[in-house]
Amino acid sequence: MSNEKKPTGFSTLAVHAGVEPDPSTGAIMTPVYMTSTYVQDGIGQHKGYEYSRSSNPTRDALEAAFAALEGGQHGLAFSSGLAAIDAVLMTLKPGDEVIAGDDLYGGTRRLFSTHYEPLGIQFHFVDTQDPANVAAKLNDRTRLVWLETPTNPLLRVSDIAAIAGLLEGHPARLAVDNTFATPALQNPLKEGADIVMHSVTKYLGGHSDVVMGALMTKDAAVDAELRTLQNNVGAIPGPMDCFLVLRGIKTLGIRVRQHCANGRAVAEWLQAHPKVDRVYWPGFSTFPNHAAAARQMQDFGGMISFTLVDDSLAASRAVCESTRVFALAESLGGVESLIEHPALMTHASVPAEQRASLGINDSLIRLSCGIEDAEDLIADLDQAIGA
Ligand SMILES: *Cc1c(COP(=O)(O)O)cnc(C)c1O
Numbered sequence: 001m002s003n004e005k006k007p008t009g010f011s012t013l014a015v016h017a018g019v020e021p022d023p024s025t026g027a028i029m030t031p032v033y034m035t036s037t038y039v040q041d042g043i044g045q046h047k048g049y050e051y052s053r054s055s056n057p058t059r060d061a062l063e064a065a066f067a068a069l070e071g072g073q074h075g076l077a078f079s080s081g082l083a084a085i086d087a088v089l090m091t092l093k094p095g096d097e098v099i100a101g102d103d104l105y106g107g108t109r110r111l112f113s114t115h116y117e118p119l120g121i122q123f124h125f126v127d128t129q130d131p132a133n134v135a136a137k138l139n140d141r142t143r144l145v146w147l148e149t150p151t152n153p154l155l156r157v158s159d160i161a162a163i164a165g166l167l168e169g170h171p172a173r174l175a176v177d178n179t180f181a182t183p184a185l186q187n188p189l190k191e192g193a194d195i196v197m198h199s200v201t202k203y204l205g206g207h208s209d210v211v212m213g214a215l216m217t218k219d220a221a222v223d224a225e226l227r228t229l230q231n232n233v234g235a236i237p238g239p240m241d242c243f244l245v246l247r248g249i250k251t252l253g254i255r256v257r258q259h260c261a262n263g264r265a266v267a268e269w270l271q272a273h274p275k276v277d278r279v280y281w282p283g284f285s286t287f288p289n290h291a292a293a294a295r296q297m298q299d300f301g302g303m304i305s306f307t308l309v310d311d312s313l314a315a316s317r318a319v320c321e322s323t324r325v326f327a328l329a330e331s332l333g334g335v336e337s338l339i340e341h342p343a344l345m346t347h348a349s350v351p352a353e354q355r356a357s358l359g360i361n362d363s364l365i366r367l368s369c370g371i372e373d374a375e376d377l378i379a380d381l382d383q384a385i386g387a
Pocket of ligand 1: 080081082083105107108148152177179180198199200201202211212213
């Protein structure tokens, strides 16, 4: 879009972000540039592209879209969410310290604990719902604070602006995994974060057909450092995947509205069900840190976890295995609704004591509400929980 037409609404932004008509043909969709290299007119005389690990026109369009969606100036695309997280961690050196949430995506926790901790980086896993727990671990060796909000799978909310405030004047960077909220609902850069990370595999792609990650930042120096790592390591997505995500992003605004409406309907229905014990959804006014969620998020999303009154593994397993609309699968954020069992599936790599202390018990079931009709989702859960 030209500058005179700068969009104000999120859906308008999502449809147009990063995408200019192709300069050579006017094609409204960015072509899939399936090329590894670019012919030079003379040595060093090229059109801005030399080799596709460094940059590719389809990926460039997507990276511009990523930046625009988060209100940043810079976007980077990676071959997975974990590759994006890894790029941030690679900026650290032995002796550096990281303060991270204690309820993180299982793979994030595994990367920190099994790879970076043995290299001499010290991690403090704290409950970031209370900024005081972050303040308590902050010292002159802290270089990174890693937040997830809402968290996976307990939907815990941390106040991004309050934690950013603690870091003012401190060299530590604040990175926020914004996968669950999506840029449609929450923009951590506007709350004071330095880096936003997404598992694009989830809502940004939105159709369960791509694995990809993203980093966004407002700071040119942070971007330059991360871009060098992206090129040095080469964990980049291919052009076809970039095209699929450019297409997926166009409907992000409308999809997230439906995810949120379904999330609310399902959460309220679960809350009233006699066989359901606890429902984890940040939209409830009684949910911990609901006020922070209401302030920093536009709406509360389609992710819900819940436990059953019968807290046996057999009971939660039976529910997970008897839904018909909700598919039993890991991952989330696609148009189709998914159900899964965190303790046995997505969070099996988190040590059992850690899971127990957080409340990721054998009864916990996680839902990703898709964009189907709410009545069908509720009828499906009704037959599965009632059986
Ligand atoms: C899935 C996920 C990741 C990891 O992303 P991949 O694309 O699977 O590598 C990180 N954080 C959160 C919150 C996730 O849900």
